[in-house]
Amino acid sequence: MTPQLPFPAEHPLEVPPLLRALAAQGPVHRVRTRVGHEALLVTGYEEVKKYLSDERLGRSHPDPANAARTGESALFGGPRGGFETELEEHARMRELLQPHFSPKRMRAFTPRVEALTDQLIDAMTSPADLCEALALPLPILVICELLGVPYEDRPQFRAWSQQTSDVTNRELSEQGLFALYGYGQELVRRKRKEPGDDFISRMIDTVSDDEIAMLSMAMLFAGHETTVVAIELGALFLLENRSQWELLVERPELIQGAVDEMLRTPADAIGVIPRYARTDLDICGAAVKTGDLVVLDTSAANHDAQAFPEPDRFDITRDNAHHITFGHGLRYCIGAPLARIELRVVFGKLVERCPGLRLAIPVEQIQRQPDKLTSGVDRLPVTF
Numbered sequence: 512m513t514p515q516l517p518f519p520a521e522h523p524l525e526v527p528p529l530l531r532a533l534a535a536q537g538p539v540h541r542v543r544t545r546v547g548h549e550a551l552l553v554t555g556y557e558e559v560k561k562y563l564s565d566e567r568l569g570r571s572h573p574d575p576a577n578a579a580r581t582g583e584s585a586l587f588g589g590p591r592g593g594f595e596t597e598l599e600e601h602a603r604m605r606e607l608l609q610p611h612f613s614p615k616r617m618r619a620f621t622p623r624v625e626a627l628t629d630q631l632i633d634a635m636t637s638p639a640d641l642c643e644a645l646a647l648p649l650p651i652l653v654i655c656e657l658l659g660v661p662y663e664d665r666p667q668f669r670a671w672s673q674q675t676s677d678v679t680n681r682e683l684s685e686q687g688l689f690a691l692y693g694y695g696q697e698l699v700r701r702k703r704k705e706p707g708d709d710f711i712s713r714m715i716d717t718v719s720d721d722e723i724a725m726l727s728m729a730m731l732f733a734g735h736e737t738t739v740v741a742i743e744l745g746a747l748f749l750l751e752n753r754s755q756w757e758l759l760v761e762r763p764e765l766i767q768g769a770v771d772e773m774l775r776t777p778a779d780a781i782g783v784i785p786r787y788a789r790t791d792l793d794i795c796g797a798a799v800k801t802g803d804l805v806v807l808d809t810s811a812a813n814h815d816a817q818a819f820p821e822p823d824r825f826d827i828t829r830d831n832a833h834h835i836t837f838g839h840g841l842r843y844c845i846g847a848p849l850a851r852i853e854l855r856v857v858f859g860k861l862v863e864r865c866p867g868l869r870l871a872i873p874v875e876q877i878q879r880q881p882d883k884l885t886s887g888v889d890r891l892p893v894t895f
Contacts, residue, residue: 515543516552516581516783516806524747524874526814526823530554534811539795542806545678548579550804551797556815556835558795559807564840568786571597572802579804581785582678585685586732590787601841607718608726608845611710617848620657624856627652632864638871641891645857646742653853654734658727659702659709668694672732691732695724730846738850740887742857745773747891749858751874752825759827760866763859769827770854775813775834776825783808809835865895
């Protein structure tokens with residue numbers, strides 16, 4: 512029987528047993544997606560790294576209406592972009608966006624991230640839900656300031672983001688995406704009248720209003736949803752592995768290694784990257800035809816024992832900077848510098864100000880969200 516994505520996990524922090532068994536058999540596997548479509552799953556570290564940068568794979572499809580899908584998400588469940596223009600458009604978008612999210616610009620923004628984090632921790636009382644108190648509001652505050660999105664609008668765009676990330680209901684996901692785009696168009700109209708020092712304002716007169724709306728809402732979604740989950744799961748791993756938390760409290764200079772280990776360790780839905788073959792090719796002996804769905808699993812790759820000895824062991828002193836959570840090469844995430852800064856600041860502040868932080872319930876009671884693209888947690892009760 513052909514295995515079907517996503518693979519069920521028995522524990523919120525562990526690699527699903529079926530994925531572990533498949534990866535042990537080799538780097539590529541024939542599977543079916545959650546909607547029953549055929550795909551080639553790539554799990555080996557070197558293979559995933561290689562094909563992330565291979566221009567023979569992309570997000571577009573020559574026949575989008577009949578393309579295989581990983582799920583019902585309107586944003587990531589199926590193909591996007593024009594098949595003939597994808598490579599050119601991808602290069603143009605990176606050139607356009609890179610200066611706005613460069614490491615230098617993000618480092619200059621670090622004091623503001625620190626101030627926002629301190630404000631949120633100041634407001635925390637024990638016990639607390641770390642999701643609601645810190646993991647959720649901080650990335651929203653940060654991306655709102657960078658893009659020029661009013662923070663007071665967060666209940667509405669957060670609801671649309673949640674709809675967009677639904678992987679089981681395409682109609683609901685498309686409604687959320689359409690609402691986000693409409694909101695982006697309204698923001699662009701406002702910024703034309705009253706520009707500020709933000710991404711949307713700086714993009715005016717650079718590209719069309721519709722493109723600004725599309726880009727800014729895509730970044731609003733990706734810039735907070737993924738970082739929210741990274742903070743949630745990072746806290747879970749650190750607090751469940753008590754000796755690692757205590758080591759970080761004792762040696763805060765290990766924060767960079769701790770952040771990379773948090774980014775490497777989770778085995779979750781966000782690591783499943785859909786690609787479509789732009790031509791016939793061979794992947795590790797598996798024949799792939801033009802238009803076939805190829806799923807690159809960065810989470811599985813980050814658990815490849817050939818790249819990371821004892822991959823299931825959470826170790827903040829590990830040599831782990833070569834993980835591929837943010838992609839690789841031309842597909843490397845533009846928002847990576849910002850995400851790293853947010854994680855370094857959050858956990859640096861937590862170990863400094865809340866050294867006694869611990870989970871308030873057993874980790875087995877923490878519930879993941881398998882129907883959401885980013886697969887975060889419902890709540891994260893802590894005491895300190």
